[in-house]
Amino acid sequence: MGRPPDIDVAAYLRRHESRDLLRFIACGSVDDGKSTLIGRLLYETRALFEDQLAALEADSRRHGTQDGEIDYALLLDGLSAEREQGITIDVAYRYFGTERRRFVVADCPGHEQYTRNMATGASNADLAVVLVDARKGLLPQTRRHSYIVSLLGIRHVLLAVNKMDLVGYDRAAFEAIAEGYRALAAQLGVPQVQAVPLSALRGDNLLRRSPAMPWYRGPSVLEHLETVGIARADRDLGFRMPVQWVNRPNQDFRGFAGTVAAGEVRPGDEIVALPSGRRSRVARVVTADGDLAVAGEGQAITLTLADELDISRGDVIADARRPPQVADQFAAHLLWMGEQALLPGRPYWLKIGTRTVGASVTEIKHKIDVNTQEPLPAKRLALNEVGYCNLYLDQPVPFEAYADDRTLGGFILIDRQSNATVAAGTLDFALRRAGNIHWQHLDVDKAARARIKGQQPRCLWFTGLSGSGKSTIANLVEKRLHAMGYHTFILDGDNVRHGLNKDLGFTAEDRVENIRRVAEVARLMTDAGLIVLVSFISPFRAERRMARELFADGEFLEVFVDTPLEVAERRDVKGLYAKARAGQLRNFTGIDSPYEAPEAPELRLDTVAESAEALAQKVIDHLLD
Ligand SMILES: Nc1ncnc2c1ncn2[C@@H]1O[C@H](COP(=O)(O)OS(=O)(=O)O)[C@@H](OP(=O)(O)O)[C@H]1O
Numbered sequence: 185m186g187r188p189p190d191i192d193v194a195a196y197l198r199r200h201e202s203r204d205l206l207r208f209i210a211c212g213s214v215d216d217g218k219s220t221l222i223g224r225l226l227y228e229t230r231a232l233f234e235d236q237l238a239a240l241e242a243d244s245r246r247h248g249t250q251d252g253e254i255d256y257a258l259l260l261d262g263l264s265a266e267r268e269q270g271i272t273i274d275v276a277y278r279y280f281g282t283e284r285r286r287f288v289v290a291d292c293p294g295h296e297q298y299t300r301n302m303a304t305g306a307s308n309a310d311l312a313v314v315l316v317d318a319r320k321g322l323l324p325q326t327r328r329h330s331y332i333v334s335l336l337g338i339r340h341v342l343l344a345v346n347k348m349d350l351v352g353y354d355r356a357a358f359e360a361i362a363e364g365y366r367a368l369a370a371q372l373g374v375p376q377v378q379a380v381p382l383s384a385l386r387g388d389n390l391l392r393r394s395p396a397m398p399w400y401r402g403p404s405v406l407e408h409l410e411t412v413g414i415a416r417a418d419r420d421l422g423f424r425m426p427v428q429w430v431n432r433p434n435q436d437f438r439g440f441a442g443t444v445a446a447g448e449v450r451p452g453d454e455i456v457a458l459p460s461g462r463r464s465r466v467a468r469v470v471t472a473d474g475d476l477a478v479a480g481e482g483q484a485i486t487l488t489l490a491d492e493l494d495i496s497r498g499d500v501i502a503d504a505r506r507p508p509q510v511a512d513q514f515a516a517h518l519l520w521m522g523e524q525a526l527l528p529g530r531p532y533w534l535k536i537g538t539r540t541v542g543a544s545v546t547e548i549k550h551k552i553d554v555n556t557q558e559p560l561p562a563k564r565l566a567l568n569e570v571g572y573c574n575l576y577l578d579q580p581v582p583f584e585a586y587a588d589d590r591t592l593g594g595f596i597l598i599d600r601q602s603n604a605t606v607a608a609g610t611l612d613f614a615l616r617r618a619g620n621i622h623w624q625h626l627d628v629d630k631a632a633r634a635r636i637k638g639q640q641p642r643c644l645w646f647t648g649l650s651g652s653g654k655s656t657i658a659n660l661v662e663k664r665l666h667a668m669g670y671h672t673f674i675l676d677g678d679n680v681r682h683g684l685n686k687d688l689g690f691t692a693e694d695r696v697e698n699i700r701r702v703a704e705v706a707r708l709m710t711d712a713g714l715i716v717l718v719s720f721i722s723p724f725r726a727e728r729r730m731a732r733e734l735f736a737d738g739e740f741l742e743v744f745v746d747t748p749l750e751v752a753e754r755r756d757v758k759g760l761y762a763k764a765r766a767g768q769l770r771n772f773t774g775i776d777s778p779y780e781a782p783e784a785p786e787l788r789l790d791t792v793a794e795s796a797e798a799l800a801q802k803v804i805d806h807l808l809d
């Protein structure tokens with residue numbers, strides 16, 4: 185196979201800069217011939233640089249498996265070597281093009297442990313190439329890959345039935361696989377399937393139809409990739425555009441920039457800004473190349489409006505006649521990508537469109553076996569697992585069901601401490617319309633209640649290991665404050681767990697819910713004008729931060745009761761450490777359940793260096809200072 189002729193890049197770009205772009209994901213294992221398929225597409229479309237070509241030819245002679253011929257798989261297998269060294273590969277993107285279309289292919293590892301990588305690659309792909317080895321037929325991995333493809337809303341699958349040369353180009357073998365896959369695709373809700381019998385190694389039906397399979401009259405792989413029409417949604421939603429930034433170079437121009445997510449927009453169209461609900465009309469549709477009479481899906485534009493509306497990044501500008509819904513509670517599917525398991529109740533950041541809001545999973549309804557799509561009971565979601573959940577956002581967002589619009593229906597969850605993306609998700613439907621729940625105005629407010637008590641409401645949040653001294657010190661503080669005429673209340677872990685939280689245990693999920701509930705109660709008590717002392721182990725930083733964020737600045741004081749584990753264990757006032765060491769008590773903090781010490785508490789109490797009485801006075805002095 186001779187090297188393809190060099191091309192005149194400038195002439196090529198002049199001829200093709202208007203070509204549209206197809207993003208696709210290649211699913212399958214190296215054994216299915218995925219590397220050979222992608223490698224050959226890159227080679228035949230001259231997407232390789234001179235040095236890559238020279239290296240490929242040299243490597244093929246040295247390491248190739250094709251008797252010195254070009255071994256296209258070598259182009260991609262370098263990545264698998266990196267994987268074997270444990271180097272985390274998110275997704276490898278490759279770029280190539282032909283006279284008719286530009287392509288970006290996401291090469292994702294096929295193994296279940298890389299499911300999150302596949303979700304990343306699929307999240308903005310329009311088509312999936314699903315490889316099947318003609319000798320092996322549909323495998324569990326085929327189902328898993330196809331489920332992820334359907335979950336991420338990809339509507340087109342090219343089923344590449346590879347290695348047809350190894351089954352004698354048998355038509356019946358191909359058609360049995362194609363028929364089986366179409367049944368699977370129908371079950372998963374993937375509307376468009378094009379099955380192509382090929383041999384990536386020999387090139388049969390890869391670039392053009394092969395005489396080796398005269399019975400196949402469909403397109404080759406490349407022909408299908410070049411010509412498939414991408415339908416992004418069934419429903420015509422009307423114009424939607426998440427605002428990426430507000431362009432205000434001077435007093436005379438205020439433009440709202442973004443990429444059209446759905447529909448079309450023209451000057452004069454009536455629009456609504458969400459979630460505010462304010463309306464206006466489009467004055468101009470501005471681009472770097474001048475004003476447009478109309479803009480459609482995928483176009484980057486700047487809109488100016490007839491009225492001065494207060495719109496900011498994260499808002500959505502939409503067709504006023506057919507606006508998206510706005511809600512703050514949803515049923516959603518999540519693919520968990522975090523090393524640490526999802527904990528219901530834990531606050532995350534949720535990014536949808538261009539908006540980022542606080543969010544937590546209020547309930548995991550069930551998880552879904554990615555290989556069989558069977559629902560399974562679950563209280564947590566671990567890495568690469570898919571769950572069906574209820575989601576609560578701390579503010580309403582404009583949205584669409586993911587099946588209708590991936591931009592306003594797809595989201596990611598971000599860990600608040602590490603800023604890592606921990607989940608990719610799809611909104612199914614709203615559980616509650618934000619507009620149906622109102623804040624009830626009440627005439628007597630927190631300030632009025634605190635005034636008649638002659639005090640400032642506060643939350644003193646004591647955190648520390650079991651036996652560290654939280655209850656002892658909190659009790660001393662309350663006694664002294666009470667004697668000084670202050671109105672106080674203690675919420676103690678042991679006590680609250682006999683009533684309000686008696687349904688909770690000591691798994692991480694239950695501790696998250698325990699702290700969520702008691703933080704809300706503590707806030708209500710400060711709304712009542714009280715000084716609240718909370719004495720809970722509260723082991724996780726995320727939940728202590730979530731508690732802190734419920735209070736006004738300066739109202740929440742984190743008090744770290746800092747007792748080393750060996751000292752608390754020596755005290756062992758309830759004998760629980762002994763039980764935990766003897767294996768009679770599981771999930772015991774400090775033994776087989778973590779405690780995350782505060783990084784910047786308002787107060788740190790060293791119970792080894794000072795007595796409980798002295799430390800209690802320290803808290804009071806700080807509080808009344
Ligand atoms: N497995 C396990 N781990 C930790 N603690 C345990 C456990 N089982 C029972 N106990 C007793 O419960 C008290 C801790 O409850 P909390 O609500 O403060 O814990 S948490 O905030 O939900 O982590 C704690 O009370 P304190 O010793 O006063 O902290 C223990 O006495």
Ligand SMILES: Nc1ncnc2c1ncn2[C@@H]1O[C@H](COP(=O)(O)OP(=O)(O)O)[C@@H](O)[C@H]1O
Nearest residue numbers: 650651652653654655656755757791794795796
């Ligand atoms: N400096 C100190 N501060 C608080 N407690 C202390 C101190 N020194 C010894 N202790 C003893 O340690 C134990 C702490 O128990 P407790 O207050 O119930 O802890 P927690 O509420 O954190 O589980 C008590 O028996 C207390 O008398």
